Amino acid sequence: MHRINNLKQYPMKFNSLTIVILALGLIGFTQANAQNKKPDPQKMFNSIDTNKDGSISLEEFKAKKRKQEVKPEVLEKRYAHMDADNNGSVTLEEFKAGLAKGKGMKDKKKKEK
Numbered sequence: 001m002h003r004i005n006n007l008k009q010y011p012m013k014f015n016s017l018t019i020v021i022l023a024l025g026l027i028g029f030t031q032a033n034a035q036n037k038k039p040d041p042q043k044m045f046n047s048i049d050t051n052k053d054g055s056i057s058l059e060e061f062k063a064k065k066r067k068q069e070v071k072p073e074v075l076e077k078r079y080a081h082m083d084a085d086n087n088g089s090v091t092l093e094e095f096k097a098g099l100a101k102g103k104g105m106k107d108k109k110k111k112e113k
Contacts, residue, residue: 041096055089078102 048056048064061079062072082090082098090098
């Protein structure tokens, strides 16, 4: 009973401490959630499809990915893997399938290590 009375004497300190603890927990949860968040394939596709024709050309793909300093040969190989029908353009469906294949390859490499 004595402790409860002590807390009543310091309601502002107790409330401030509670708020700080809750805020730290929320920050930790938000950061953990952000790390698990997957990129949106539609948004990625739209950012690469600069002429907005509904498909990604090799030139558009290279232009966007060059900023990440990836060698042109590597980009061409990645693009070829995504262009399932080999028509020289990658549709959203091909792009999504290519991302899924790429994720599978990354998971496979992690298991091999």
